[in-house]
Amino acid sequence: MTDEYSSTELLTTVASKLIDDGSSVMVGTGMPMLTALLAQQTHAPDATLIYEAGGIGAQAPALPVSVGDERTFHRGIAATGMHDVMSYGQAGHIDCGFLGGAQIDRYGNLNSTVIGPQESPAVRFPGSGGANDIGSxxxxTIIVIRQREESFVEELDFRTTPGYLDGPGAREEAGLPRDTGPSRVITQYGVYRFDEETKEMTLQSLHPGVDVEVINEQSGFEIQIPDEYGHNPQPTDEELRILREEIDPRGIIR
Incomplete structure (x- = not known):
């Protein structure tokens, strides 16, 4: 083991272990690409990586810079388009999607649209893209997001992507498919899950060297902390070698 790693490298290795071999994974730009490519080169060689712009089953020779990069089609099983990819998802063929955002609430709803009132926002982001579709x-859905009090909020400025909406049963009442929704949130502090009964964010495991007190110090809402929770392993030397030498040698995302 090594103690020399960045928080992004830690988040990537933890998240990659949540990808099952043989699963179909919707991959977004940025850290989700690092996560998916690491899983593909380690424990999940038969995971099918699906990119929003239409690349399916690619084996990227180098880190793509976006979901539309030509490397997202390299040695793939299909080069389709956004319409086909979203249709496959709507038909129930996507096992897992990785998402991020500017804000998240206790139920896993995400904002990637605006900070402040929509009519005159302080910050305007690109918007949903495919995030609403994937979250629906x-x-x-696995969410990777930097945690701070300003991003973990009691009430979103704008709900771009549904988590568990207002709590138990709300997704189904809104017409979303049963047995869907976010399962994990990964931050620089740890991994969270959603309580089966309340659908509220709950600590699952801490990263190395993190004190449990920081979990709620850096959140605008109360994260449930059970009596027992796990601890995540450090990245292995081999995982770091693959990330640094094979996937992202220029450190574009790392």
């Missing part, structure tokens, strides 16, 4: 119909 993917069998499982």
């Amino acid at each position: 119909w993917a069998a499982d």
Whole structure:
């Protein structure tokens, strides 16, 4: 083991372990690409990586800079388009999607649209892209986000992507598919899950060297902390070698 790693490298290695071999994974730009490529080169060689612009089953020779990069089609099983990819998802063929955002609430709803009132926002982001679609119909959604009090909020400035909406039963009442929704949130402090009964964010495991007190110090809402929770391993030397030498040698995302 090594103690020399960045928080991004830690988040990437923890998140990659949540990708099952043989699963179909919707991959977004940035850290989700690092995560998916690391899983593909380690424990999940038969995971099918699906990119929003239409690349399916690619084996990227180097880190793509976006979901539309030509490397997202390299040695793939299909070069389709956004319409086909979203249709496959709507039909229930996506096992897992990775998402991020500017804000998240206790139920896993995400904002990637605006900070402040929509009519005159302090900050305007690119918007949903495919995030609303993925959060609506993917069998499982994993959220990777930097945690601070300003991003973990009691009330979103704008709800771009549904988590569990207002709590238990709300997704189904809104017409979203049953047995879907976010399962994990990964931050620089640890991994969270959603309580089966309340659908509220709950600590699952801490990263190395993190004190449990920081979890709620850096959140605008109360994160449930059970009596027992796990601890995540450090990145291995081999995982760091693959990230640094094979996937992202220029440190574009790392």
